[in-house]
Amino acid sequence: MPASRWWLRWAVLATCLLLTNGGCAFVTPRFPQNIQASFARDEMRKLTTESLELYYPAHLRAEALRMASRLEGCVASLHQQTWRKKQRDRVLVYLTSSNFNNAYVVPDYASTPQQMVMPSHLTLELFHLFNLGEVDVGDVACHEAVHYVQLQQTDGVWGFLNLVTGGLFQPNSYTESWFLEGLATYYEGRFDKDAGRPHSPIWRGWYDSVVQATGGRLNPGYLSPEQRALDPFGGNYITGMHFVEYLAERYGEARLWKLVDEQGDSLVPPLAVTLRFKRVYGRDIGSLFAEYTRTLREDLQVRERPASQRTWVKDGGYFSRLAAHTASGVTATVSVGRERYTRLTVLEPDGRVRFERPLVELLPFRRWVLGSATLVSGMSFSRDGAWLYLVMADLNAQGGYTARLWKVDARTGNVTRLWDDVAGMGGSITPDEAAYVYVRVEGDSANVVRLELETGQRTALTDFGASTSVGPPSVAPDGERVVFPLSGDAGWDLVLRESDGRLRWLTRDGRFNYSPRWLDDERLVFLREHEGRLQAHVLTVETREVVRITDAPHVVMDVHPVGTDEVVFLNRDGLNFTIDRAPVVAIVPKEDEGATARTDTSPGAEGTAPLALTAHPPPASPDAPLAPGVVAPDISTVLSGLDAPVEAPPDPGTELQIISDKPYSTLERFFIPELRAPYLLAATDPDDTDETYVMGALALAGQDRLGFHAYSLLLSFDSREDAPSISLAYGNATLSPWYIQVSGAHVRQNGRTDLQAAAFASRSFWTTPVTFGVLALRREYDATEQFPGLRTQIVGPEISASYFAGDATSYGSTQRGLGITMSAGVYPGAFRQDSTMGDVRLGLDGFTGGLPFTGRDNLRLTAVGRFLPGAPSRLLQVGGLNAGQLWYTNRTSQQTAPLPLQLQPGIAFSEYLRGYEDLEIRARDALIGSATYQYRVPIDYGWASTLWLFPSLFVRDVGFEAFGSLARTDNRANHAAVGASASLSLTFGQAVPVSLYYQYAYRFEQGLDHLHLVGFGL
Structure with missing residues (x-):
C-alpha cells in the first residue's frame, strides 16, 4: 500500500477512536x-x-x-x-x-x-x-x-x-x-x-x-x-x-x-x-x-506482640481462613500467598503438616469451579476431628454465584460429599454431625438455617426481615443453642438463640463483635474491637462478662479455642498473616495494673492475670452489653421492624417520592441511538498534490434499556471509491444466557468489493465460552488492464469452545492449569471450488510450577493440531505473526510462497509459531508443540505521573523466558527453534498494561539461524 494510504488510514482510525473511544459502531452484550x-x-x-x-x-x-x-x-x-x-x-x-x-x-x-x-x-x-x-x-x-x-x-x-x-x-x-x-x-x-x-x-x-x-x-x-x-x-x-x-x-x-x-x-x-x-x-x-x-x-507507633502471644506458623499467606479442632488442637487453613497458590492445609497439634491439597480441580466435568481463600466461610471440625466442613462460594452454569457445603476428610483432604444450593455463607456443624447450621440469604433478608445432612431438609432458626445482616453462626456443645453476629445501625453484636428458640443479646454496643466460637458450655471466644483494633475476647454467656485476651499489633482474625486454656488465630504481621497462639488469660490494662495485680501462674505472661480474677462486669449503659443477671428481651422487640416480612415493604412516603412505577417496555429507547457520531476528513495525497481525498462516516448504535436488542450502523464513503461502504449488526439477548448476533457489510476499498455476513450464538457454561454460527464472505476484485478480476468466497458453519482451570500466584502466574480449545468449521464450495473444506483445531495447554519452592516461575507446555481437510495445499499460514508491535528485527518478513488472491476472501487461516515471527510457512495441516519456562522478578514500584504530563507509571516485574518450539507440517517438513527473551512489564494509568521485550531465537534450518526481535505488546 502506498505511504499516503497508510497515513490516511491511520488518520481515519485516530479520528474514529477519538470520536467513539474504542470503535466506530459495534454491538456487544450490555450486561x-x-x-x-x-x-x-x-x-x-x-x-x-x-x-x-x-x-x-x-x-x-x-x-x-x-x-x-x-x-x-x-x-x-x-x-x-x-x-x-x-x-x-x-x-x-x-x-x-x-x-x-x-x-x-x-x-x-x-x-x-x-x-x-x-x-x-x-x-x-x-x-x-x-x-x-x-x-x-x-x-x-x-x-x-x-x-x-x-x-x-x-x-x-x-x-x-x-x-x-x-x-x-x-x-x-x-x-x-x-x-x-x-x-x-x-x-x-x-x-x-x-x-x-x-x-x-x-x-x-x-x-x-x-x-x-x-x-x-x-x-x-x-x-x-x-x-x-x-x-x-x-x-x-x-x-x-x-x-x-x-x-x-x-x-x-x-x-x-x-x-x-x-x-x-x-x-x-x-x-x-x-x-x-x-x-x-x-x-x-x-x-x-x-x-x-x-x-x-x-x-508511626511501632506495635509488637506481647510476650504472651507466640507465633506458631510464620507464613500464613497474604489472605487466609482458619479453624481448629478444640479437643485435639488440629488446625486447618485455606490460604493463598504471593508465591503459593490457594490450598487447604491441615496441621498437627505440634505444627507439622498433615496434608496440603489444592482447591481447584483441573479436569473437565469437575465438581466445582472456584476454590479461593476469599470465598470460604464456616470452617468447622466434627466433634471427633475426623471431618472438616466448609462452605465455598462457587459459580452456577450461567456464571452467577452459588455456594456449596464441602465435607472434607481431615486425614487425607479428599472431598467426600457436596451439598448444593447453600445460597449464603457458612457456620458450623452440630456436635452429633447430623446437621450444619449456616446463613441463608434470600432477597435482602438473611437468616440462620439448619440443614439436615442426610435428608437435605432446611429449617429456619430465625425469622428476620429485610436489611438485617447475619454473620456465620456457631452451635454450642449441647447442640441446641446457637450464637451468631447480627448487624444493626450501631454495628455488629452477638445474639444467642436459646434451645427454646428465644433470642437474646449477648453484646449491645456495636463494637464489631464477630466470629464467635464456643470455648466450653458457658463461654465464647470471639473478635471485638479494642482501641481501633480487632482483638480476641472471652464472653461468659450467663453473666455477659467480657474480657480481652489478646493485644495483637494490628488484626486478629478467625480466633478458635484449643482446649479451654489457649486460642489459635490469624495475626496480621506486615504484608502477611502468621498463625499465633495465646493463653485464655485476660489482658490487664496498664492503668489497672496496680488495682488488679493478683497471683499469676502463667509463665512469661507479664501484664496478665488469671481470667476469673480480672473479669469486670460491663458498664451499665444502654449501648453496652446487658448487666449480669439481667435477661435480654426478645430481639424482635428490641429491634423494631426486623421481623417484618419481606413481602411487606415499608411505605416510601416522603422518603421516596415515586413519579412512576410501570412494567418495562421491551423497546424502550431502542430507536434513540446512544451513539450518533459523524466525521469528515480531507487530505492531500503526497503522490498527487493536486488531488484531495475526502473521507467521512456516520456511526449509529443503540440498545433498549435492558439490552435485549442492540444495533449498530456504520456508513462510510471515500471520494476515491465509486460506492460507499455500509455495515449493520444486530444483537439479541432475549434468549439469555444465549446471545445471538447477526451482521452484514458491503465494503468498497482498494479496488475490491467485500460482502460479509455472519450469524452467531454464544454463551458460557460456568467459565467455558461456547460459540456456534455461520460465516459468509465474498470478495470481488475489480478488473483492470493488468488484472482480469477475480471472485472468491467462503461460506459455512463454525463452532468453538474454550476451557481452562488453574491456580496462580501473584508473583509466578499460573502454577497448575489445564486449557483446552476446540473449534471446527465446514465450508462447502470454498474459494469457488467443487470440494468441501473443513477446519479443525485442537489446542492443549498445561501449566506447572517450575523450580521447587520458588512460586515465581512456571512451565507451560502447549500442543496444537490444525487440520484443513479439502483445502488448497498452501492455505494455512504457520508463523509470520508477531506477539506484539515490533520496533526492530534483524530479518525482514518473508513468505515461503505468496498466497494467491483466490485464497484471500477476507479471512486468514493461521497459527503462531514462536521463533518464526519473520517467516510465513504455507501448509494445509500442522502439528505444533512448544515449551516455555518463565521466571519473574517482582519490582512493584511506581510513580504518580510520567514526566508530569502523562498518567502514572507502575513497574510490575522483569520476566525471563526460555522456550523451544517445533512444527510438523503436512509436507513432512520440520521447523524448530529455541530461544530466550526478557521483558519489562509496565502499567500506564489505571488500565494500560505494556510489555517491552527483547527476544532471541535460533532456528535449526539452513539459512535462517539467528532472529532478534525488539518490540512491545499490550
Whole structure:
C-alpha cells in the first residue's frame, strides 16, 4: 500500500477512536451473561423518582424500594458536594436477582450510557470483614453513587460533544484509579451511618500493618491496583482511601470536588492529571503523596506482640481462613500467598503438616469451579476431628454465584460429599454431625438455617426481615443453642438463640463483635474491637462478662479455642498473616495494673492475670452489653421492624417520592441511538498534490434499556471509491444466557468489493465460552488492464469452545492449569471450488510450577493440531505473526510462497509459531508443540505521573523466558527453534498494561539461524 494510504488510514482510525473511544459502531452484550439472563427470566419494571431511574424485577419490589430510598439520599448528599450545582440526568440503576457478589458503574461510552448495576444481596463473608452487610445493599449502592455522581461532572467541550453524539466518554473516567476508588471508599462511611471499610477494624488494621512493615516509606506504586503488597484488596482501594482521607482532613473536602470539576472540564482528560492536582492543591500528586507518607512516618507507633502471644506458623499467606479442632488442637487453613497458590492445609497439634491439597480441580466435568481463600466461610471440625466442613462460594452454569457445603476428610483432604444450593455463607456443624447450621440469604433478608445432612431438609432458626445482616453462626456443645453476629445501625453484636428458640443479646454496643466460637458450655471466644483494633475476647454467656485476651499489633482474625486454656488465630504481621497462639488469660490494662495485680501462674505472661480474677462486669449503659443477671428481651422487640416480612415493604412516603412505577417496555429507547457520531476528513495525497481525498462516516448504535436488542450502523464513503461502504449488526439477548448476533457489510476499498455476513450464538457454561454460527464472505476484485478480476468466497458453519482451570500466584502466574480449545468449521464450495473444506483445531495447554519452592516461575507446555481437510495445499499460514508491535528485527518478513488472491476472501487461516515471527510457512495441516519456562522478578514500584504530563507509571516485574518450539507440517517438513527473551512489564494509568521485550531465537534450518526481535505488546 502506498505511504499516503497508510497515513490516511491511520488518520481515519485516530479520528474514529477519538470520536467513539474504542470503535466506530459495534454491538456487544450490555450486561454480563448472568445479569442479562436474570433480566430475561424475571418480569422487569421501571421505577422513576426525583433522581433515579431504577429497573428491577417485580418480585423484588420491596428490596428495590428500600435500596432506592437509601440511594436517593446518598445521591442528594453528593450533589451538595459537587462544585457546580447544575441539574444532571437521573441516575440509571439496574437491580438484578442474579447473585454476582459485586456492584459496578459503567461510564458513558460509545453505544452504552452511564449505568449502575446492583445486586439484591451479597453472599461472601468478605463483605462482613469490610463492615458491609450481605443484605443491606444500600451501603454498597452509596459507594457506587460516588462513582456515578463523580463521572457525571462532565462539562466544557466533552459535555457538549456527549450531548450531540449521545455520549462518547466522561473525562473523570480518566482520573487515576486510586482517586476514583479512594473517593468512593472514603465516602461510603460518611453518609447516614458508620458503615463500610472506613469503619472496619480489619481494613484499618490491614493497612496499618503495611505502613509499619515499610516504615511508612510508601512509594506512589502503593496507589496502584497492580501493587501486590496489598493483595487481595488493591492499592487503589486501600491506599487510595487513606490518601483521600488525608487530603480531605488536610485540605478540606471541597478541594476533592474541585479536582473532580477540573477534570470534568478538561480538553484532553488522560493528560496532565497531576498538574490539575497542582492547580487545586498547589502541589502535584507526587508531592502530595510524599507529604502524606511523611506524616505516616512521623505518626508511626511501632506495635509488637506481647510476650504472651507466640507465633506458631510464620507464613500464613497474604489472605487466609482458619479453624481448629478444640479437643485435639488440629488446625486447618485455606490460604493463598504471593508465591503459593490457594490450598487447604491441615496441621498437627505440634505444627507439622498433615496434608496440603489444592482447591481447584483441573479436569473437565469437575465438581466445582472456584476454590479461593476469599470465598470460604464456616470452617468447622466434627466433634471427633475426623471431618472438616466448609462452605465455598462457587459459580452456577450461567456464571452467577452459588455456594456449596464441602465435607472434607481431615486425614487425607479428599472431598467426600457436596451439598448444593447453600445460597449464603457458612457456620458450623452440630456436635452429633447430623446437621450444619449456616446463613441463608434470600432477597435482602438473611437468616440462620439448619440443614439436615442426610435428608437435605432446611429449617429456619430465625425469622428476620429485610436489611438485617447475619454473620456465620456457631452451635454450642449441647447442640441446641446457637450464637451468631447480627448487624444493626450501631454495628455488629452477638445474639444467642436459646434451645427454646428465644433470642437474646449477648453484646449491645456495636463494637464489631464477630466470629464467635464456643470455648466450653458457658463461654465464647470471639473478635471485638479494642482501641481501633480487632482483638480476641472471652464472653461468659450467663453473666455477659467480657474480657480481652489478646493485644495483637494490628488484626486478629478467625480466633478458635484449643482446649479451654489457649486460642489459635490469624495475626496480621506486615504484608502477611502468621498463625499465633495465646493463653485464655485476660489482658490487664496498664492503668489497672496496680488495682488488679493478683497471683499469676502463667509463665512469661507479664501484664496478665488469671481470667476469673480480672473479669469486670460491663458498664451499665444502654449501648453496652446487658448487666449480669439481667435477661435480654426478645430481639424482635428490641429491634423494631426486623421481623417484618419481606413481602411487606415499608411505605416510601416522603422518603421516596415515586413519579412512576410501570412494567418495562421491551423497546424502550431502542430507536434513540446512544451513539450518533459523524466525521469528515480531507487530505492531500503526497503522490498527487493536486488531488484531495475526502473521507467521512456516520456511526449509529443503540440498545433498549435492558439490552435485549442492540444495533449498530456504520456508513462510510471515500471520494476515491465509486460506492460507499455500509455495515449493520444486530444483537439479541432475549434468549439469555444465549446471545445471538447477526451482521452484514458491503465494503468498497482498494479496488475490491467485500460482502460479509455472519450469524452467531454464544454463551458460557460456568467459565467455558461456547460459540456456534455461520460465516459468509465474498470478495470481488475489480478488473483492470493488468488484472482480469477475480471472485472468491467462503461460506459455512463454525463452532468453538474454550476451557481452562488453574491456580496462580501473584508473583509466578499460573502454577497448575489445564486449557483446552476446540473449534471446527465446514465450508462447502470454498474459494469457488467443487470440494468441501473443513477446519479443525485442537489446542492443549498445561501449566506447572517450575523450580521447587520458588512460586515465581512456571512451565507451560502447549500442543496444537490444525487440520484443513479439502483445502488448497498452501492455505494455512504457520508463523509470520508477531506477539506484539515490533520496533526492530534483524530479518525482514518473508513468505515461503505468496498466497494467491483466490485464497484471500477476507479471512486468514493461521497459527503462531514462536521463533518464526519473520517467516510465513504455507501448509494445509500442522502439528505444533512448544515449551516455555518463565521466571519473574517482582519490582512493584511506581510513580504518580510520567514526566508530569502523562498518567502514572507502575513497574510490575522483569520476566525471563526460555522456550523451544517445533512444527510438523503436512509436507513432512520440520521447523524448530529455541530461544530466550526478557521483558519489562509496565502499567500506564489505571488500565494500560505494556510489555517491552527483547527476544532471541535460533532456528535449526539452513539459512535462517539467528532472529532478534525488539518490540512491545499490550
